[in-house]
Amino acid sequence: MSVHNSINTGKPITVTIDGKVCKSTFGKTILQIARENDIYIPTMCYLSKVQPIGSCRMCVVNVEGVDGMILSCQEKAVDGAVITTNNSALFHERQNIMKLYDVNHPLECGVCDKSGECDLQNKTMEFDVDTQEFTARDQHRPVENWGHVSYDPALCIMCEKCVRVSTEITGDEALKVKFGGYGSTIINVKQEKNYASLGEAAAVCPVGALVSTAFKYTSNAWELTKIPSACPHCGGGCQMYYEVKRDRIYRVTNEFEFSTLCGAGRFGFDYANEGVSKDPAAFNAAVEAFKNADSVVFAPQISNEEAMILQKLKEKYGFKLVSHEARAYQKFMAAYSTVTGKHLYNGDLKTLSDSQAVIVLGIRINNDSPTVKYHINMASKWQRARVIYMHPMEDSEIQNIVTQFIKYEVGSEEGVAALLAHTLLEGNEDVTKTLREYLDDLDIGNLSAECNVGEEELDALKKSLLKKRGFSLVVGSDLYMHPRAEQIAKLVALLETYAGFNVICVPPAGNAMGVSLICDLDDSAEGKTVGYNVKGDFTLSALGDGDLDMPALNQQEGTLTTVDKRVVPMHVALPYGGYVLNDIANALGIHAKYTIDYTPMLPVAKGFKKTVFDALDEYFDATGTEHRGYLLASQKVPVKRTLDEIEEIEAFDGAVVYRCDPVEQFSPFTAKSTLLKDEPVMLGSTQFAAAAKLQDGDTITFEIDGISFERLFKIDTEMKGTIALNPTFDMGLSASLLSSYRFSRLVFRKTNNENIGNNDE
Amino acid sequence: MGLEQFKNRNVGQQNYVMLDLEHTPETGMGKFRQVVRRTFKAELFVGLWVTMREMINALFKGQMHTVKYPFEKLPISPRYRAIHEMLRLLESGHYRCIGCGLCEKICISNCITMDTRYDENQRKEVSEYTINFGRCIFCGYCAEVCPELAIVHGPRYETASEQRASFSLFEDMLTPIDKLNLQQEYDGFGAVTPNADENIKKTPLAY
Ligand code: SF4
Ligand code: SF4
Numbered sequence: 001m002s003v004h005n006s007i008n009t010g011k012p013i014t015v016t017i018d019g020k021v022c023k024s025t026f027g028k029t030i031l032q033i034a035r036e037n038d039i040y041i042p043t044m045c046y047l048s049k050v051q052p053i054g055s056c057r058m059c060v061v062n063v064e065g066v067d068g069m070i071l072s073c074q075e076k077a078v079d080g081a082v083i084t085t086n087n088s089a090l091f092h093e094r095q096n097i098m099k100l101y102d103v104n105h106p107l108e109c110g111v112c113d114k115s116g117e118c119d120l121q122n123k124t125m126e127f128d129v130d131t132q133e134f135t136a137r138d139q140h141r142p143v144e145n146w147g148h149v150s151y152d153p154a155l156c157i158m159c160e161k162c163v164r165v166s167t168e169i170t171g172d173e174a175l176k177v178k179f180g181g182y183g184s185t186i187i188n189v190k191q192e193k194n195y196a197s198l199g200e201a202a203a204v205c206p207v208g209a210l211v212s213t214a215f216k217y218t219s220n221a222w223e224l225t226k227i228p229s230a231c232p233h234c235g236g237g238c239q240m241y242y243e244v245k246r247d248r249i250y251r252v253t254n255e256f257e258f259s260t261l262c263g264a265g266r267f268g269f270d271y272a273n274e275g276v277s278k279d280p281a282a283f284n285a286a287v288e289a290f291k292n293a294d295s296v297v298f299a300p301q302i303s304n305e306e307a308m309i310l311q312k313l314k315e316k317y318g319f320k321l322v323s324h325e326a327r328a329y330q331k332f333m334a335a336y337s338t339v340t341g342k343h344l345y346n347g348d349l350k351t352l353s354d355s356q357a358v359i360v361l362g363i364r365i366n367n368d369s370p371t372v373k374y375h376i377n378m379a380s381k382w383q384r385a386r387v388i389y390m391h392p393m394e395d396s397e398i399q400n401i402v403t404q405f406i407k408y409e410v411g412s413e414e415g416v417a418a419l420l421a422h423t424l425l426e427g428n429e430d431v432t433k434t435l436r437e438y439l440d441d442l443d444i445g446n447l448s449a450e451c452n453v454g455e456e457e458l459d460a461l462k463k464s465l466l467k468k469r470g471f472s473l474v475v476g477s478d479l480y481m482h483p484r485a486e487q488i489a490k491l492v493a494l495l496e497t498y499a500g501f502n503v504i505c506v507p508p509a510g511n512a513m514g515v516s517l518i519c520d521l522d523d524s525a526e527g528k529t530v531g532y533n534v535k536g537d538f539t540l541s542a543l544g545d546g547d548l549d550m551p552a553l554n555q556q557e558g559t560l561t562t563v564d565k566r567v568v569p570m571h572v573a574l575p576y577g578g579y580v581l582n583d584i585a586n587a588l589g590i591h592a593k594y595t596i597d598y599t600p601m602l603p604v605a606k607g608f609k610k611t612v613f614d615a616l617d618e619y620f621d622a623t624g625t626e627h628r629g630y631l632l633a634s635q636k637v638p639v640k641r642t643l644d645e646i647e648e649i650e651a652f653d654g655a656v657v658y659r660c661d662p663v664e665q666f667s668p669f670t671a672k673s674t675l676l677k678d679e680p681v682m683l684g685s686t687q688f689a690a691a692a693k694l695q696d697g698d699t700i701t702f703e704i705d706g707i708s709f710e711r712l713f714k715i716d717t718e719m720k721g722t723i724a725l726n727p728t729f730d731m732g733l734s735a736s737l738l739s740s741y742r743f744s745r746l747v748f749r750k751t752n753n754e755n756i757g758n759n760d761e
Numbered sequence: 762m763g764l765e766q767f768k769n770r771n772v773g774q775q776n777y778v779m780l781d782l783e784h785t786p787e788t789g790m791g792k793f794r795q796v797v798r799r800t801f802k803a804e805l806f807v808g809l810w811v812t813m814r815e816m817i818n819a820l821f822k823g824q825m826h827t828v829k830y831p832f833e834k835l836p837i838s839p840r841y842r843a844i845h846e847m848l849r850l851l852e853s854g855h856y857r858c859i860g861c862g863l864c865e866k867i868c869i870s871n872c873i874t875m876d877t878r879y880d881e882n883q884r885k886e887v888s889e890y891t892i893n894f895g896r897c898i899f900c901g902y903c904a905e906v907c908p909e910l911a912i913v914h915g916p917r918y919e920t921a922s923e924q925r926a927s928f929s930l931f932e933d934m935l936t937p938i939d940k941l942n943l944q945q946e947y948d949g950f951g952a953v954t955p956n957a958d959e960n961i962k963k964t965p966l967a968y
């Protein structure tokens with residue numbers, strides 16, 4: 001799959017490891033080949049998903065004809081090599097390494113969180129360390145609490161996995177090594193930010209040094225039942241395990257060797273709708289409400305199967321089915337596919353992380369899709385990728401990976417897409433004649449002025465792509481909700497078709513992608529409505545505040561569709577005593593015993609497979625290949641490449657707000673999670689405050705799409721420009737009613753009262 | 762690491778004594794003679810005298826042998842496994858349990874349930890600890906596995922209760938702080954062996 005990965009482009013080689021003949025390709029390390037062939041080589045610092053660290057020396061092997069011991073995690077295998085992974089000298093070497101690790105290591109396995117799954121414990125036993133000959137003067141190393149995670153330097157073995165994850169994977173770059181011989185420690189240089197992404201650094205820690213603060217000392221690892229699932233928050237569908245004991249989720253872990261979870265997935269797990277019992281009166285009312293409904297409006301935080309049930313109900317009862325974000329995405333992808341001829345975008349995350357140039361357009365990537373941002377970060381760290389970030393607002397959180405920031409005017413996305421297509425398709429010979437004419441006819445000077453994107457910026461962009469291989473383009477929901485979304489989609493699609501870009505159209509929320517593929521959505525609701533996780537005349541809610549309770553996504557089985565175009569299973573982590581959507585469907589004459597009976601019925605025409613739920617795999621193999629669910633099959637659609645004139649750009653003057661949640665907040669469900677504590681405040685720069693005549697600490701009310709917001713305004717000194725960030729994660733059942741373009745002019749009323757604005761003198 | 766050293770508990774000394782018993786007669790005549798001898802020896806009165814002596818001793822000399830259970834109880838072997846006790850550290854008075862959860866894990870009848878938390882002093886605190894004595898089979902595994910000699914078997918063997926489930930809380934089993942001076946070190950199941958010192962290997966120190 002990964003065409004750009006130099007590892008896979010090597011020529012075939014054969015090596016012998018412990019007498020076993022192993023076929024592989026050049027470019028792989030001895031350790032990788034051994035693991036591919038189920039040969040065990042002990043490691044302490046090796047983490048498959050980052051570059052070899054080489055700090056432990058446990059992975060030493062002997063190679064015939066080479067003096068001394070070789071680090072198998074770093075050394076590439078050469079054709080014909082004969083390798084021994086274990087003999088008494090190697091054992092002794094490894095035993096001594098373990099003895100050194102054990103010097104002054106506190107004897108606190110009895111209380112340590114890691115006990116039972118600790119690499120140090122395991123390898124100390126494995127290498128028979130029953131006496132200690134080494135010694136060093138111990139030092140006082142107090143525990144440090146960094147917020148989401150805490151660090152105990154006394155337990156740290158300085159393997160550096162956490163630092164590498166924070167740098168190469170999540171890209172928060174918060175953890176650093178403070179060198180000092182035996183006194184070396186890990187330091188958090190961005191403690192004040194309290195990055196939830198550090199949860200991933202804690203996950204890879206082989207010992208109990210870096211742990212989740214909330215989980216610390218609450219349970220032994222062996223008491224917890226691991227329930228495999230997929231994170232439902234952002235549409236990433238990342239692999240995760242709920243770790244459960246006595247009907248409570250204690251923590252979330254993952255297959256950290258190969259996959260990554262963002263802070264929301266890791267810490268946002270306690271949103272279950274608890275203490276629900278069956279209320280037949282409410283249930284009957286719900287059934288009646290469905291019968292009489294003119295529209296069903298729902299939030300995209302549902303499973304594929306639930307979406308399927310809603311679609312079946314629509315077919316039977318003929319109501320309108322409305323889910324704004326998913327609908328916008330559906331229309332965007334429909335337009336997109338008329339150019340590419342395939343119903344899905346071609347991109348995937350693995351290829352993204354192998355790219356040498358990445359363009360990000362119309363998405364605040366760090367907030368909207370952490371997992372996509374992590375893959376861009378990997379490309380930046382491993383491929384030294386050029387990252388061109390195009391957005392009306394600069395984002396200081398990603399300035400470490402962005403090599404070129406191109407700021408455009410709010411609302412000018414169509415023009416920007418046209419400029420991009422024009423620049424990147426210049427001189428391209430595959431382009432059809434009509435398209436060439438269309439591109440040549442574009443008034444570049446005018447567009448560039450209207451979008452406020454300089455031609456020299458585009459030239460620089462173009463130049464920086466020279467001599468690079470592997471291009472990715474990531475687009476997001478600023479485009480889907482744009483009034484000219486369909487035209488933008490076609491322009492973006494040109495880059496997939498003609499410029500060889502790996503394009504990812506990041507799903508806007510929750511399972512919006514699954515919903516957009518399964519449901520036949522309508523543009524707007526009318527008449528009597530039933531809302532599912534949305535306020536309606538009759539409301540079904542997994543948040544516990546509706547007319548009938550529904551299970552939250554960690555209380556039900558089902559599948560999700562992810563940004564990687566994969567259909568992945570979720571399992572029940574917590575019990576639920578009430579009615580589910582399938583019960584309503586049964587009462588309405590659409591019969592199925594379980595919700596997951598719909599898994600094999602998902603539309604094959606949209607790339608789903610007829611696999612039954614219980615047959616879906618959930619694992620990574622020894623080489624790190626993902627076997628979770630299945631990949632959506634690409635479907636052909638008729639091609640119709642007609643592009644319209646670029647429309648005049650409507651000017652957004654004055655104070656503008658951008659709908660955007662804080663990092664690692666996505667929905668009312670993450671908002672319900674106690675470990676993710678974010679204030680729903682409107683954040684703006686000093687410039688914005690001046691433009692809107694606001695002061696830090698003012699409370700304002702305003703309306704977007706008929707939904708009224710009350711917000712405390714705060715000045716963020718790291719921000720620039722006249723656009724403020726307006727979160728929606730706290731809006732509960734109203735959050736998914738928003739349907740317009742993400743930017744809007746701010747027309748507000750100040751509602752400061754004496755009690756609130758007491759600090760402005 | 763072998764287990765031999767752990768198996769050598771050196772508990773108890775065996776001092777057997779042979780009793781001097783007369784031979785059992787084998788012939789019919791021999792049996793007859795034994796009966797006649799015993800009949801005319803007036804052994805009945807020997808027995809009555811013993812009873813009389815004990816009565817006098819009990820009533821007038823204060824040497825009563827009856828144990829007035831339940832007001833009095835006989836001492837019981839340290840290896841007897843009765844209702845659990847939670848011991849405290851003698852120096853600080855803090856409870857010994859570190860919340861490692863090994864007793865909970867090993868318990869064969871799943872009757873130990875516990876919860877722990879991270880406390881203000883950065884210690885692992887036992888926030889919840891119960892044993893359901895209705896289920897406990899007094900196997901002693903918990904006392905044996907405990908690395909801190911915190912959970913031990915006490916001498917209280919009455920386990921009758923009104924309900925099948927009968928829970929004891931941590932506080933119920935913990936040595937009362939004002940009786941800390943009376944806390945007995947435990948010699949039973951899981952206690953350190955008398956020769957533990959000999960088995961210790963020293964760790965080198967840099968200073
Ligand atoms: S890090 Fe491992 S070896 Fe160290 S105390 Fe914890 S469980 Fe024991
Ligand atoms: S905190 Fe953990 S992962 Fe980080 S260096 Fe120490 S032992 Fe390794």
Ligand code: SF4
Pocket residue numbers: 867868869870871872873892896897898899900901902903904
């Ligand atoms: S004595 Fe045995 S059954 Fe009773 S609590 Fe201990 S381990 Fe469990």
Ligand code: SF4
Pocket residue numbers: 857858859860861862863864865903906907908909910911912
């Ligand atoms: S084994 Fe001992 S120290 Fe561990 S939890 Fe049980 S009583 Fe406490």
Ligand code: FES
Pocket residue numbers: 042043044045046053054055056057058059060071072073074
């Ligand atoms: S795994 Fe090779 S040096 Fe640590």
